[in-house]
Amino acid sequence: MTSDLLAGLEPPPPSRAGIGPGAVVLRGRALGLVPALLAAVERVAEAAPFRHMVTPGGFEMSVAMTNCGTAGWITDRAGYRYAAEDPMTGRPWPALPEVLRDLAHEAAEEAGYPGFDPDACLINRYEPGARLTLHQDRDERNRGHPIVSVSLGLPATFQFGGLKRTDPLLRVPLTHGDVVVWGGPSRLFHHGILPLKEGEHPELGARRLNLTLRRAL
Numbered sequence: 001m002t003s004d005l006l007a008g009l010e011p012p013p014p015s016r017a018g019i020g021p022g023a024v025v026l027r028g029r030a031l032g033l034v035p036a037l038l039a040a041v042e043r044v045a046e047a048a049p050f051r052h053m054v055t056p057g058g059f060e061m062s063v064a065m066t067n068c069g070t071a072g073w074i075t076d077r078a079g080y081r082y083a084a085e086d087p088m089t090g091r092p093w094p095a096l097p098e099v100l101r102d103l104a105h106e107a108a109e110e111a112g113y114p115g116f117d118p119d120a121c122l123i124n125r126y127e128p129g130a131r132l133t134l135h136q137d138r139d140e141r142n143r144g145h146p147i148v149s150v151s152l153g154l155p156a157t158f159q160f161g162g163l164k165r166t167d168p169l170l171r172v173p174l175t176h177g178d179v180v181v182w183g184g185p186s187r188l189f190h191h192g193i194l195p196l197k198e199g200e201h202p203e204l205g206a207r208r209l210n211l212t213l214r215r216a217l
């Protein structure tokens, strides 16, 4: 009774693979948690709505963002930074849901980074056409901590370079349920997301969500 019958019906088991120095993809690692993760995002967005922030250069980002945790990543004309309050509401960001904290802690451990205790989660929402240009994540105080990212909904093409902006780029698909842990040298590598392609995901519709769990302070 067995896996023969179920083989065509069930998603593949999670797999682990390196994609760069210190970076580990756990394919499908979040699949069993999707309802809890979506409920958590919905609850966060009720208190801290998704919004299109403005870059220091004055451009509105195509990705809509919100945060939870004791610190949230923001950008405006004054720059990129972490802030304890949501500038849209003047209130603290919603607390980091336990399901996110636990997933990040466990995924980091599975990737070789035990003891990860995130205090911030940036939630990115992509609609078709939305993209994230090549950048480094360097607003966190101690970049010795890894970052754990969770992808949900429509697939995206992730671009992964090196320490220099001009280093050659690797393209990696990130799909529903994938968790990636970025530590070691990869933590400071340039990366971005190509414009999201049109599509319809059975659970999320024409959207992609990406949650990045971080130690900001």
Ligand code: MD3
Binding pocket: 122, 124, 132, 137, 147, 149, 158, 180, 182, 186, 187, 188, 189, 191, 192, 193, 210, 212
């Ligand atoms: C590699 N987010 O929020 S997730 C970001 O899909 C960000 O929304 C993308 O880049 C997204 O800053 C990519 C993968 C990711 C996240 C953080 C990283 C890769 C990373 C930090 C350092 C190196």
Ligand code: FE
Binding pocket: 135, 136, 137, 191
């Ligand atoms: Fe990033």
